[in-house]
Amino acid sequence: MPENRDPVVHLDRQFWIVTAVLGVLALISIFWWVWAPITSIMPEAVDKAQQIDALFRFLAASGTALFIFICGYILYFSLAFRRHAGTPENAVGIQIHDNNKLEFWWTLAPTVFVVIMAIFSLRIWYGIEVAPSNTLVVEAIGHQWYYTFRYPNVNGEVKEMHLPLGQAVTLHVTSSDVIHSFWIPAMRLKADMVPGLINTFEFTPTRQGRYEIICTEFCGLNHGLMHSGTTVNPAYVYIDPPARYASWYARTEREQIHASNAIEAASTSELKLNGGEPRDGAKLFAAKCSACHAAGPFDQKIVGPGLRGVLDDPAHPNLVDGDKATPENVAKILQNGFKGSMGQMPNQAANGLSNKDIVNLVAYLKTLK
C-alpha cells in the first residue's frame, strides 16, 4: 500500500467545530475531576490517601478526557459519514490507508502520557513501600473471619486497632489460616494477608476517626461479613489523638498482662485431659501450631517434626524433652514450651492457649494416626 497513492485530504470546518466542542467537554471533565468532592464521600485518613487521590484525580481526568474524545469522534463519524438513502450501493469512502505524521503523533502522545503516569505512580509507590525509621510497628493478623492485632510490648493479640494521630506507622500484615486482605478504604491502602508471609506498608494517620477494615480476598463462607458491617466481629481502625491513644495503649498493655498471668497461673496446675473436643483442637492446630508442625508423619519437618502418631509412634517413643510420649507429657510441653538446639517452641502464654485449648489440642493429636 504505497502511501503516495492516497488522496490528499482536508478536514472540513465541521470537524474542527466538533473537535472544539469535545475539547470543551474534556476540559470540563478535567475540571470536574480536579475539584471532585472525593473526600466528602470517602475521607482521607492518612497521608498516603491524599497522594493516592491525587494520582486518581490525574488518572480519572486524563481517562475521561480521552474517553470523551474517542466516543465523541465515534458518534460524530458514525452520524456524519452514514450512508444516506440515495447513496449508490457501490459508493466507496475516501481511500486513505496511512498517514505517517498522524500515526507518529498518536503513538508519541500515549507514550509521553505513560511516562508521566509511571513517574507519578513511582513517587507515591516509593513512599508507601519504603518505611522510615522509628515508626510505630503494628502487626495485623487475618483469621476466618476476623482480624487481630499485635502491639509492641503488649502480650498476645488484641481485637481492636488503635493508631495515634500524626505518628508514622509501619503495618505488618499476615494470616493465621487462608489468604485474607486488609483494606481500609479511607486509607486507600491494601495488602493481602498471606499465611507464612509478612506484607508491609507505611503511612501516617492524619485524620481522627473510626474507619472500617474490609477483607477483599475471598476467604471462605463468611468473606462477605469480614468488615465493619458484621455484628460478630466488627473490624475498625480507630485513629485517636496521641493522649487518648496513650491511655488506650496503657490500659490494653495492663489487661493483656492480666490475661496472660491468668493463663500462666492456670498452667502450673494439673490438667484433666478427659473430655477434649478434637474438632476444636483441629481448628486450634491449624491456627496456632501448623506454621511449625505438619499434621503429617514425623519426618515432614517444618520447624518442628510432623505430629501424626506423636502419641503412638514406635520409632519415636520419646518426646523431644526425653519424656515418654504420653498425653500428659504432650500437655506439659504445650504448657511450658520447649527450648533446645533444634529450635524453640513458645509456651502456653506466648501461644495464647487456655487450659481448655490444651485439652482440646491433645484430644486432636490423639486422633492423628
Place this chain on the structure above:
Amino acid sequence: MTAVAAHAGGGLADHIHPEPQGFIRKYVFSIDHKIIGIQYMITAFLFMILGGMLAELIRVQLMKASGGLMTPETYNEVYSVHGSTMVWLVIIPLLTGGFGNLIFPVQIGARDVAFPWLNMLSFWLFPPAGLMLYASFLMGAPTAGWTEYPPMSLNAYGAHDGTSMWAAAIFLIGVSSTMTGINFLVTILKMRAPGMTFTRMPLFVWGQFVTAPLLMIATTALGAALAALFVQRQFGVAFFDPTRGGSPLLWQHMFWFYSHPAVYIMILPAFGMISEILPTFSRKPIFGYKMIAFSSCAIAILGFMVWAHHMFTSGLAPALQLPFMVLTMLIAIPTGVKIFSWVTTLWGGVIHMTTAMLFAIGFLATFTLGGITGVFLAAVPFDLHAHGTYFIVAHLHYVLVGGSLMGILAGLFYWYPKMSGRLMNEKLGKWAFWLFFIGFNGTFLPMHWLGMWGQPRRVAVYDPQFQAWNQVASWFSFVMTAALILVLFNALWSMRNGKRSGPNPWNARTLEWQIPSPMPYYNFKHVPSVFAAPYDFAEPLPYRGLEEELT
C-alpha cells in the same frame, strides 16, 4: 509466474480427501474446519446459556444486601463456575476454535487447517471438559472463584471435592487450546495461498496468528499449575499449602502467567474481527494496517511480561512491582494506536449501519472504557485501593463482555451467512444491539463506583448502603440477558427463515466472501493467488483464479 504456479501446485491439492457422506463423519466426527468451527460455536453458545443463568443467579442474589436466594456456600459455587464457564467454555472457544476455525483458513486461501484430525481432537476434548466442570456440582463445585487461589481451594480450608474435577476439566480444555494453537500457527505459516504475504493477510488472520503462540505457550503453564493443584488435593503433595512448607503465591504466579496472556487470547481475535467489520461497512481501507498488525504482536509479547500486575497486593518484592507496573502501562501504547486507527477508519467512509457494524462500533466505545480503567489499575498506588473490589469486576466485564463478547456478536451477525447461507434478521438484531448496549452499561458501569466506595468482590452479602446501585445493576442485567436471548433466537430463527444471502451480502473483499455461502467442502475449486491487501474498496479484487468458484 511459474514460481507461483509451482508453489500453488501439489502440496495443497494433495490434502484432498473425498467429502464424507454419512451423518456421523460429516457432522459429528468431522475433520472439516468449517464444521468444527460451527460445532465449537454451538457448544460454546450452549455453555453461554448455562453461564448466563449462573450470572443471573448472582445478580438476583445481590438484589438484597443480605442475600437471600442462596446460602453463601452455593453462591460461591455459582460465581466460581460462572467465571470458569465464561472464560474457558465460552469466550476462548468461540474466538479461537469457533470463529477462528470457521473463517481464517478460508481467508488465507487454504482448504483446511494443517492438521484436520488434530483439529477434530481439539474440539472433542471441549464438550467433555465442559460437562466435567458442570458435573463438579454433584460433588460440590469449586468455591474459590475462577482463579481458585490456594489455600481456599484446598479441602482443609473449606473447598469442595469438585475442585479437583474443576482442575481436571480446565486441564483438558487447556490441552485442547494448546493443540488448536499449534494447528493454527502451522496453518498460517505454511498454508497461505500463493501471493498471500504477511502484509496482505486480512487482520482477522493476524489476530489468530498472534493468538496461536499465546495458546501454545501460556496454556502449558496453566496445565502445570492445574496438575500441581490436582496432585496437592488428591495425593497431598504440598505445593501450595503454607502449613507444610508450600507457597500459595506460587499458584498465583503460575496461574497468572497463563491467565494474563489468556486475556489477550480473549481479545486479540476480537480485535481482528473488528478490523474486518469496520472497513467493510465503511467502504474504506482499514487505517494504519501495518500499525494494527504490529501492535497486535507488541501486545502479545508484552502480554507475557506483565502477569504479576494481578498480584500487586499479594506480597510481591518491591523490586518486581516496578517493572510489572511500567510494562503494563506500555501496553496502553499499542492498544491506543489500534483504537485511534479504528476510529479514523470510520472517518470519510460510507457507513452501512448494519447490526454487525453497530456491535463493532459498540465494541469501540465499551472496550475503550475497559482499556482506560485497565491503565488505571496498572498504577500500583491506585491498584492498592481498587484491587479485589467491584472496580475489578467492572473492568474485567468491560473488556470481556464489552470487548470480547461484543466482538463475538459482531462476528456472528457478520459471518452468519457463511455458515448458513442466510442473513440474520436485521430488525431483531438492531433491537438486540440497543438492549444489549444499554443493559450492559447499566449493569457494569455502577460497579466502578461500588468498588471504589468499598464493595469487595466475591461476596454473598454486602453492606446495605450499596443495595440501591446493586439493584440498578441487577435490573439492567435482565435487559442484557433479554438481548442475548434475542440474539440466540434470531440465530435459530434465521437458519430457516432468514433472507438468502448469496455469496457476498456485505460486498466484503476478503476471500471467504468470494466463494458460495454456505462454504463448500473444499472451500476453493482452485487455490487462488493473491496480489494485494484486501481492503482497497475502489480497486478490483486482488485475486486470480476465482473465476469458477461461483459457477
